[in-house]
Amino acid sequence: MAMAAEAVISAVTGKLADIVIEEAKFLHGVEGQVRWIKRELESMQCFLKDAAQKQEVDARTEDLIRSIRDVAYDAEDIVENLILREENKEPRKSRTVLKKFNSFFCDCVNSHYVGTEIAQIKTKIEEIALSCSAYGTVNLGNSAKELPRSASRRLQDIRRFHYSDESEVIGLNDESKMLESRLLEGGVNRRVISIVGMGGIGKTTLARKVYKSQAVHYGFYHRAWIYVSQTYSAKGLLEDICKNLMEHQPGKDNLSPEQMVEKLSEFLKDKKYLIVLDDIWDVGAWRCVQAAFPNNEHGGRVLLTTRNKEVAAEADPRSPPHEPRPLDDETSWALFLKKVCAEESECSPTMVELGKQIVKKCGGLPLAIVLLGGLLSTRDLSYEQWSRVFDCFSWQLKQDETPCSKILDLSYNDLPHYLKPCFIYLGIFPEDHEIRTRRLIGLWLAEGLVRNRDNLTLEDVAEKYLEELTDRSLLQVTERRIDGKIKACQMHDLIRELAVSKGIDGNFFHIYDSTESSPADEVNKIRRYVAHSSYNYPSSVDVLRSCVFFNEKGWDGYGKAVANFLESGLEKKGFGLLRVLDLEDHSTCIEDGLQKSTQLKELSLFGNLASQGESVIGWLTNLHRLEVLSLWASEGDCLDSLNFTNNKLLYRLHLQGKFAHKLLEAHKFPPHLTTLILKNCYFKEDPMPTLEKLHSLRRLKLLEGTYWGKEMVCSSGNFRQLEILKISDLVVLENWIVEEGAMPSLKLLELKSCQSLKMMPELQHIRTLLELRVGFYPEHLVTRIQKPDGEDWSKIQHIPSVTVVMEEY
Numbered sequence: 001m002a003m004a005a006e007a008v009i010s011a012v013t014g015k016l017a018d019i020v021i022e023e024a025k026f027l028h029g030v031e032g033q034v035r036w037i038k039r040e041l042e043s044m045q046c047f048l049k050d051a052a053q054k055q056e057v058d059a060r061t062e063d064l065i066r067s068i069r070d071v072a073y074d075a076e077d078i079v080e081n082l083i084l085r086e087e088n089k090e091p092r093k094s095r096t097v098l099k100k101f102n103s104f105f106c107d108c109v110n111s112h113y114v115g116t117e118i119a120q121i122k123t124k125i126e127e128i129a130l131s132c133s134a135y136g137t138v139n140l141g142n143s144a145k146e147l148p149r150s151a152s153r154r155l156q157d158i159r160r161f162h163y164s165d166e167s168e169v170i171g172l173n174d175e176s177k178m179l180e181s182r183l184l185e186g187g188v189n190r191r192v193i194s195i196v197g198m199g200g201i202g203k204t205t206l207a208r209k210v211y212k213s214q215a216v217h218y219g220f221y222h223r224a225w226i227y228v229s230q231t232y233s234a235k236g237l238l239e240d241i242c243k244n245l246m247e248h249q250p251g252k253d254n255l256s257p258e259q260m261v262e263k264l265s266e267f268l269k270d271k272k273y274l275i276v277l278d279d280i281w282d283v284g285a286w287r288c289v290q291a292a293f294p295n296n297e298h299g300g301r302v303l304l305t306t307r308n309k310e311v312a313a314e315a316d317p318r319s320p321p322h323e324p325r326p327l328d329d330e331t332s333w334a335l336f337l338k339k340v341c342a343e344e345s346e347c348s349p350t351m352v353e354l355g356k357q358i359v360k361k362c363g364g365l366p367l368a369i370v371l372l373g374g375l376l377s378t379r380d381l382s383y384e385q386w387s388r389v390f391d392c393f394s395w396q397l398k399q400d401e402t403p404c405s406k407i408l409d410l411s412y413n414d415l416p417h418y419l420k421p422c423f424i425y426l427g428i429f430p431e432d433h434e435i436r437t438r439r440l441i442g443l444w445l446a447e448g449l450v451r452n453r454d455n456l457t458l459e460d461v462a463e464k465y466l467e468e469l470t471d472r473s474l475l476q477v478t479e480r481r482i483d484g485k486i487k488a489c490q491m492h493d494l495i496r497e498l499a500v501s502k503g504i505d506g507n508f509f510h511i512y513d514s515t516e517s518s519p520a521d522e523v524n525k526i527r528r529y530v531a532h533s534s535y536n537y538p539s540s541v542d543v544l545r546s547c548v549f550f551n552e553k554g555w556d557g558y559g560k561a562v563a564n565f566l567e568s569g570l571e572k573k574g575f576g577l578l579r580v581l582d583l584e585d586h587s588t589c590i591e592d593g594l595q596k597s598t599q600l601k602e603l604s605l606f607g608n609l610a611s612q613g614e615s616v617i618g619w620l621t622n623l624h625r626l627e628v629l630s631l632w633a634s635e636g637d638c639l640d641s642l643n644f645t646n647n648k649l650l651y652r653l654h655l656q657g658k659f660a661h662k663l664l665e666a667h668k669f670p671p672h673l674t675t676l677i678l679k680n681c682y683f684k685e686d687p688m689p690t691l692e693k694l695h696s697l698r699r700l701k702l703l704e705g706t707y708w709g710k711e712m713v714c715s716s717g718n719f720r721q722l723e724i725l726k727i728s729d730l731v732v733l734e735n736w737i738v739e740e741g742a743m744p745s746l747k748l749l750e751l752k753s754c755q756s757l758k759m760m761p762e763l764q765h766i767r768t769l770l771e772l773r774v775g776f777y778p779e780h781l782v783t784r785i786q787k788p789d790g791e792d793w794s795k796i797q798h799i800p801s802v803t804v805v806m807e808e809y
Contacts, residue, residue, distance in 0.1 A: 011421040011449055033118050037075050040125045044068045064128060069506060071124045073527070077543050078117045080577055080599070172206055179210045179322060183274065183301050184219045190295040194304040194312030194321040199494050200367030201324050203305040204278055210303070211276055220274035220301070227432035230281045230493075231532070234288035238264070241275065241292065257288070264292035272298045279432055279493070280306040283314045290315070326364025333359050335366065339373025339473065342381055351383050358390050367492060371411050374473035378414070408498045411472060421449050422465050423474060424508050426491055427499030428530045430550055434478055435489050437466065438675070439582075442628040442652060446580045446601035447528075447546060459651070459674070482748045482771040482801070483723075546580030546602075579625075581605075601649075602628040621646050633657030639681075644670045651675065651696075658682050666693035674698045674721075680705040692718035692742075704729035710756075716741035726750040734758050740765040752776055760785055760792040763799070771801040 048068065182193050195203045210216060211225060224244035228237065238260040246267055255263065275293060280286060286304075293302055304315060312321035327335065336359045337344060344352060362368035372389075379385040415423060422444055429435050441462040444450050453461045466486050469475045474495055479488040491499065503509045509528035528546045580602045600623050620629070626647050631654065633639055639657045642664055644650055650670035654677040662685040663678075674696050678687070686709055691700065698721050707730050716739040723745055733754050738761040746766050751757070752775040759781070763769060774785065782804055784792040796802060 011447075033122065034079055037118070037121060037125065040129070041068075041072055041075070044072075044125075044128070067124070067128050071121060071128065073507070073525070073543075074124075075121050077577075078121065172202070172209055175206055175322070175324065176209045176213065179206070179303075180213055180215050182322075183210070183216060183303065188297040188299050190293060190300040190302070191319055192302045192304060192312075192316035193319055194306060194315060195324065196306055196309050196312050196321040197324045198307060200365045200492075201326065202366040203324060204492075205366065206324055207276055207278060207303055207305050211274075216274065220272055222268070222271045222273040223275075224273075225276045225278065227278050227434070228280045228285050229430070229432040230279075231431065232285055232288075235260075237285065237289055238292065241289065245273075245275075261289070261292045265294045268292070268300065269294050269296050270298065271296070272300060274301045274303065276303045276305075278305050280304055280311050281308060283308075283311050286311055286315050327366060327369070328364065329356070329360065332362065332364055332369055335369050336373045339370055340376045340381070346381060348383065351381075351386060354383060354386050354390060358386065367494065370473045371408060371495075374471065375411050375414050377471065408494060411474060412498060412502065415472070418451050419465060419468060421508070423469060424499050424502045424506070425449060426475070427496060427503045428509055428511065428528070428548055429491070429496075430532050431493060431496060432490065433550070435491075437463075437486050437488060438652070440466075442602050443546075443548070443580060443582070445627055448579075448601075481724075543577060545577055546582075547578065548580060548582045599625060601625050604630040605632070617641050617643070620644075623647060624649070626650050628652045630654040631657065640664075643668045644673075648672070653677070654679075656680050663687040663690045666690050669694055672696050675700075677701040677703065678706045679703040681707070683707045684709060686712050688712055688714050695721065697722055699724040701726040702728070702730065706730065708732050710734045711737070713737045713739070714742040714761075715739050719743040720745060722746055724748045726752075727754065728752040730754050732756055736761045738762050738766075742766075744768065747771070749773070750775070757781060760795050763795045764797075767798065769799050771803075772796055772799045773803045773805075775803075775805040777804075 048065065179193065179195075182191075195207055197203050208225075211223070216223075222245060224241055226237065226240050226244065234257045238257055241264060242260055245264070273293070277285070277289070293300060302315070304311065306312060309321065312319075333356055336355065347355065358372065359369060362372060376386065376389060379389075412420070412423065425444065425447065426435070426440075441459060444462050444465070445458055450458050450462045450465065452458070453464075456464075463485055466475065466489070470477055470486065470489065475489045475491060477486055477489050479486075481487045500511065504511075507525070507527065509530055510526050511530045511532060525543050527543055528548070529544060531547075531549045577599055579599050581600060582602060582604045603623070603626060605620075620626070620631075621643060624646060627649050629647075629650060629652070631639070631642075633656065639655060639659055642655075644653070644664075645668055647670045649672070651672055652675040653670070653673055656679040659681050662683055663681070669676075673694055676691070676694070676697060676699070678701065680703075681687075682705060687702070687707055691697070692715060697719065700719075700722060703726075710732055712730075712733060712735070714737070719742055722743050725743070725746060725748070727750065729752065731754065734756050735758060740762070743766055746769050748771045749763070749769060750773040752773070755778055757777070763772070774782070784790045785796055785802070785804070787793055787797070
């Protein structure tokens, strides 16, 4: 509990610090008291760090930790409610004499009320201080040695592109070659090959190494990797397979599972295919999808990873499962050295001996070795540092012979205070979910979990947080951008379970899905509500800070359920403190009552805006704290009246909906917009003359239906900050002119499904361009860029990476 409470205190004190700086005008005589509360909570954080280092604490200490967590939350609620009340006051100039008198009376009452509340908080803090003897002298029970952090960390020695995936694999060559052989050989009948083993043994790592091997890549033209997980739905699984194999979105057609099985079987009947089903927990998941994979005598293969031998036996009784072996001592030591970024020659003989003892306690489990190595990679390469870790780890193993769980605790405890709440927050994502960096960073920033650092933007700091978590092997990189930054990542099941347990322990968030055992009403004061697939909603929404919805499983009734929850909360006059409303892919209209939520920093708004029109537009204008907005209007809605002039903090904007003729004027966009995504806007006029005036823009996506004109021009000297440009499905576009001097910082250009485009634009002047992706273009355009005789080859020959995917016409 101490570790979770420390993360809570870190998040709350960070927010209070921001409030004191940014919202001082609203604190009206209590600013000094708020500063005092912040200082005292920081002192308590020192006590919590000490408690977190200990291996056992008594019941009295547990009560103190719980009290510290609760008083931190109470302080946050009081201060933010004060700011909310002040912001919602009617401007003085517009008040009548009677209203001014009433307002003065209400101000006096509120000031007294706030003063009383803060005084109560101070009293609670003073009582806690006395109880734990100034936060540090209480007997915390038996303890192992602490793990003090070294001032001279070795993070600079960690490679910049430190992948937590198959590039770090050691000792799997023989196993991967054997599995490749079984996939590529063995006759023309369909075969199911299963990798079976305990959590942390390396099933997914081995499967990924095989899947990405050159032999398998060329042996199977039609391939798909599907994450299954412990909680799944037949519909969601089949939709994922359709999407990966056929680039088809079955949800748009509202196909039943039976119809999708038929569609997949028909598609694969004459093809040699490979389907990887990763992390199957029970035979039910296999039964849902097996009919989609025909025995077509073309050598179709299915590769499973599972902890359950029954799944392997049911999937293919004639195919013996492969069970990965624990790593031997030599391979374990090599993997450990790689993770701590050291050569054996750098270690003294005594360090080598100690290091091998540390590794031996991991029992040959790759996950345990990787986590322990990631932990030590942040420390000095010294016998003293390794010895302290060894002593702490050995003490824990005497209590419970489970190396993975104990190393996980050590890895979490070793995180710096600013990373702990960010790590815990990752637990909101569903099991085996591929986490897109942009969404995660937007959520972190909206929640106030990212602290200012040097002269970096908060977005850049958040990206560094991600790199730190991957360096410690707490996140697995699944995809990187052309500039090396993380584009997508995942958490191992065991690591996610740790984040979830800390989140629940600290009342940091509450997740509701079909396996939720306790009714939502039993949980008091929910601050972050996360729905994976459940109708079980909290009744108390008065202190709710964020609502994040996932629809991982093709959940029928998703939109209706979300609407019911929002309407219920509005009836109770909730959502006043709401910062994040992320309604992933649903089409529910937001009622006018939500306009009381003025604290929002991230908002995903979907549905029919026509019935609300100006009221919604006016509400959006008043969201002064808004940083991320996704606005998806229903068909028939018009977005011409949008104006983001007052949304000065808005840096990421996604607009999907119709405009009458052209894009908004440049001055109506937020001044610091860095990311803009447009879709189905149906512009009749070229949007580029407006877009190139957005001087902070770094990422731009023009997607399906954005522009219905034949010519587009990027003029010289503009788009100076633009680094990523993606253009897709502009089916009428014939000529795209890029003048010399335009987009001088561009690194990635993606052109997809612009079937009418006659030739490539003049790209030879953009010397910063590192990657060009051309997808689903007619043959004549692909021919123009072929080396060395293509008419447009000279325009792209300087680009280091050019990828072309052809479409059949």
